[in-house]
Amino acid sequence: MVYRGHITSLVCMALLLAGCDKEPEGQVAAVVNGDEITLQEINAEIGNANIPAGTDTKDVQRAALQRIVERRLLAHSAREDGLDKTPEYLIRSRQIDDALLVQLLGQRAEKSFQVPDQQAINKYMADNPSMFAGRKMYIVDRIQFGLPSDMSQLKSLESAHSMAEVATRLNNLGIKFERGPAKMDSAQLGQQRLDQILALPDGEPFVIPENGMVTVAVITGESPIAGNGAEMAALATQALRRNALTTSLEERLKQARAKAEVKYQPEFAPKKNAGSLGTGTAKK
Structure with missing residues (x-):
């Protein structure tokens, strides 16, 4: 009689031996513990690297292949240590997979x-x-601070009509900030945002919440940026x-939301009519 455990061991051994029989040929540049590394993987590793003229392409491919082999061996060691079963790995792997799929979705859309x-x-x-x-480079008097967890704190800035008032109110709220001169490229601001800023009275602060930071500023100078x-x-x-x-991905997201079933714990559900402090004046 052959026990199930023995059968499993025999199957694993057979698979291992089958992997060892693989030979690097054709589109397969190397085999690491039965795991094939293809020319396509090597070319992806090289990516859009700027290879100097006269460089031997094979040397570049060999170097890329060695990086892949070393990475594959270290990854194998990590699996031997059971790191691929840890919660941290599973969460990070899901994040990377999701990001890669979104990137590929965008690349496919771009081709069309x-x-x-x-x-x-x-x-x-x-x-x-x-x-x-x-296009212009604007010189600004700028205050910056981290986006507070309680956005209602920023309501007090809505009636501030000068940078001095903004600084005073932030101090009263206990919000630490940095103030100093800075530059803003009109091309990075965008036309709609710039139109809102330029429509403000002279000296009236504008507010830009972005990337976890809040910028409050006034324009103090400008210079043109030439371009051919x-x-x-x-x-x-x-x-x-x-x-x-952006339009294509937003449409796909809209379609996905319409078909999806998303359930939240009450405390994590999105707030209804949740607003955010938008670009424009601190005065409402």
């Missing part, structure tokens, strides 16, 4: 986009002068493709 024609490029540049003909026609056309093309990608 048509190159904008000259008329579309010209219209975009005309509609967004802050990025092109009217070819550069501006290239930037407009990139911006149009980026906007098309």
